[in-house]
Amino acid sequence: MTNAEMPRVGAREKVTGAARYGADHTPPGVAYAMPVVATVGKGRITRLDTTAAEAVSGVLLVLSHLDDLGIVPAGYIMAGGYAFQSLQPLLDDRVAYRGQPIALVVADTLVAAAEAAGLVRAVYEEEPFAVELDAAGTETVLQEEALPLPFLADVVVGDADGAYERSPLRVDAVYEAGPQHQVPMELIGGVAEWRGDTLVVHEGSQSVGALRGGLARQLGLDPDRVEVIAPYVGGGFGQKNSLQPHLAPLAVAARRLGRPVKLVLPRADTFHAASFRPVSRHRVRLGADRSGRLLAAIHEVDQQASRHDLLPASYTEITSRLYDIRNFRGRQRHVRTDVQTPGYMRAPFEHPAAFALESAVDELAHAAGRDPVELRLANDAVKDPVTGKPFSSRHLAACLRRGAELFGWAGRSPDPCSMRAADGTPVGWGVAAGAYPAMTVPVLARVRAGADGGVLVEAGGHEMGQGMTSALVSAVAQDLGIGAGSVRAVVGDTRVAPHHLTAGAWGTHSTLLAVHAALRELRERLGVPPEGPVDVAAAVAATGEREVVTEAVTRGPGQPPEAVDRMRAGLVAPDGPDYPDHVAFSFVAHFVEVRVEPAAPRVRVSRVVSVADCGRVASPVTADAQVRGAVVWGIGAALSEHSEVDPRFGGFLNADLADYVIPVNADVGAIEVDFIGEPDLTLNPMGVKTLGEVALVGVAPAIANAVFHATGRRPRRLPIRIEDLL
Amino acid sequence: MRPFAYAVPATLDEALRALSEAGPGAKLLAGGTTLYDLMKLDVETPPAVVDIRALPELAGVDTAGASELSFGAGAPMADVAADPVLRRDYPALAESLAKAASQQLRNVATVGGNLLQRTRCPYFRGGLAFPCNKRRPGSGCAAIGGLDRGHALLGGSDACIATYPGDWAVALIAFDAILDVAGPRGSRTLPLAGLHVEPGDRPDREHTLAWDEIVTRIRVPVTAAGRGSTYHKVRDRESYAFALASAAVAVTLGAGGTVEECRVAVGGVATRPWRCHEAERELVGAVLDRGSARRAGETAFAEARPGRQNAFRIELGVRTVAEALRIAGERAER
Ligand SMILES: Cc1cc2nc3c(=O)[nH]c(=O)nc-3n(C[C@H](O)[C@H](O)[C@H](O)COP(=O)(O)OP(=O)(O)OC[C@H]3O[C@@H](n4cnc5c(N)ncnc54)[C@H](O)[C@@H]3O)c2cc1C
């Protein structure tokens, strides 16, 4: 079986239902928890009446701030902590946002817990609140000043304002996107269980290490007394990238009751219980010469924040580098509102940033009268305009050229409203590019070669459907020249290795890097050549041992050893994309055809071609799926997904899968995926860059640009709905 | 969800008895796709549930009758949507079901239960913290002045602007459907047009069935206009979404494309299934073309009262009616 033919690891288990996700774990004697959430936008709880709830038959416990839970906050993930936000509910009477948990009911059955949760009554002293960017009562802060860290400073290159003023061609427009929610299929939830003094947690998570470290801090435990197990994650997309505030109270309840406690949040609660993509507003100014050669860009962003935390923004990281722009000025601000802390959702900054920049570039191409692919090629960069360093690899031009060819771009008629389908439906073709940083994190990997010829990989990493285990199995099988059936990979389990957060698309190549190193050492221990097929059974037998085990810890090229300590503690420690000798990004180009239904006018995406430069493709099956999935995400982000906010009430109103509109199969046209496939051996010895995030970057602006081409109307706010084109 | 008593009677008589004995507040259960959903949201809190899904008296579909079509209230939406005669002779009826919900929901949901689904107004569903006259009479209406993108343009009141979300009833009202209703005081018939009521100052009252009555069958008089019909539905995504605007339209055309018979109803835009008699009257005798189709749409929405976000659905509704007339006209035999 070749690498390309290897099926996805775990596919059979998932299809047949054998795969066990976090909350599927149902130990004997398990009790069920259900949260009660605040129904005001902000304020204080003046009275909490739990008598009726406690009277429900089967109710065991009601936890709230009236009780001393004996826990401390776990700290914000981006400020030396572990949690998605600094605020830990249930510790005081404060309500910071609508939907914040105010009590946790535990009962013998789920039905009793749910009934009792509905009977908890709270009386509030309400306070004014603000949930929209323009609302009275928000507070705007400059990122540079509020988060004075070098890598969060505004990107400034040359004299953007002067060069812009002097440019003969100028574009000045404001774009807006979000808020949105990740809505993975797997709900947020888990099971907390004490085995003696050890807390065992089963919960779908992209960061079992953060759960371990965070729970240890919250409960005052030695981290060795916390085990977190998440062999499968049913989609994370950033929502499960840190400790959620339900878990410590769940552990407290389990300890008090002396039995395991399970909590699965109702879908509506997940809209307030974890992070989301904040609304962001972008003013983009582009200056160019008459041919469309970019002379200056100014990108100013306002991003929604909570009152209690600031999500460090890096929108300008890619907008300053997608093209060879010698004069660039970025400015990122935070607008504090009364919500839970927003966070990372697939291509968190890059998707909205690309929507803004790549729409503006399309506006520029139109103004310059140049083909948008040609204009992009003419502005390609050979070295990083921000640092002056080389790119580890950059094949954006190849992505654009190959995509144009596969799509048939040469047949495009340039003028808006000039293309029609056979039945007269207006057709539009649009293009956009994307980039995403290739970061690297510290990973520990262990390889166990058995006398039976089997190889077991135990590594820091998470399988959330993106294909981490497939990539590991495939890499080991290829390296040793053995069948994929002889290789097994265990990830998402603090019992086998410390774990860094898997996000930012750094997971696969960072873990592969450690596995690669462990394999080199294995070969040495087995006394086999550094390359070529290995008869594992024979080689292990020759050592006289039943099993040969090697371990490696790797980190990013510029990282100090302390980064490994942070990883071991479950804290974040990404390296890059600005490495000592180069900068590293993945690139992508998307080509989109839309049809705008004449009567409605509803945008239909009939065809997409996406070509990615992600270095060597680590696992063809799952890589292809990643890009397809990202295109579907982009269709949702561009045309339908929007978390609705009623400023009079706060919170998010369309908090279910009927009203939060993700695309269905029938909304997705033909998708063609291709890869440049050039290994990036400057970045790492496997030549692998990142893919999972870059694949989404640029889909939305390609759709928006196609809408402009079809209708002559320029969408500047996502999602683009019927009312915007009517 | 609260605990409730659960009964599975074997016959219609037993069901009626079980319902009467359980008393007001008891609920009938068919597919459960509305009822259980609303019970989980604490909107419905019946102490007792009577399961009528498998009652023999509610089963069966007959689309071959000489004078009428007959649908057992317990027939699954999916079965009726796939009925070959219906698809050929009354595409509007079949399409209204096929374009509703998702395949999984249609497999369990019934054509009787479908009529009595409740509004998707997010404030109504969102919990007691929102003012909602439908859920808590007298508490106000959060949708008025709020997020009303999906709310009704027709038939609303100062107390409530909740949209009736169903598709099937919109197609049925266009075809003058009649309901057979069984109750402890005997059986009666009820035109579908008399089932749903506008909110007025009592938004909690949505229909005219008594709590102890059961819809047994839905009957539709045979008409040649069925062939020239369509249910045109515009929604934010292609499946698993309620209508932003829909139109059930049926026509027969005479010489030169003049409209002879005509039925127009609109959905997703009104507080109940909405028949547009005025638009029909205007069309009869006129040549069906773009102009007359558009005018019919404009007439259908002449009384529309927009709120904050939903005004666009007036123009959308007008175009939806016009587009439905175009499709129906193409299907109509000349
Ligand atoms: C996510 C989602 C999307 C949906 N999308 C659509 C859509 O696009 N278009 C659409 O039209 N519908 C849609 N629906 C609604 C769905 O079609 C209805 O829920 C379904 O048809 C109800 O049928 P049921 O048999 O499940 O009814 P139940 O839930 O069992 O009952 C509904 C109500 O009717 C009463 N009832 C049931 N049968 C009878 C009877 N014989 N006599 C008297 N009273 C009775 C019940 O007491 C209850 O009050 C959607 C539903 C969901 C959950």
Ligand code: SF4
């Ligand atoms: S529109 Fe009707 S259902 Fe919605 S909040 Fe107002 S009263 Fe309630």
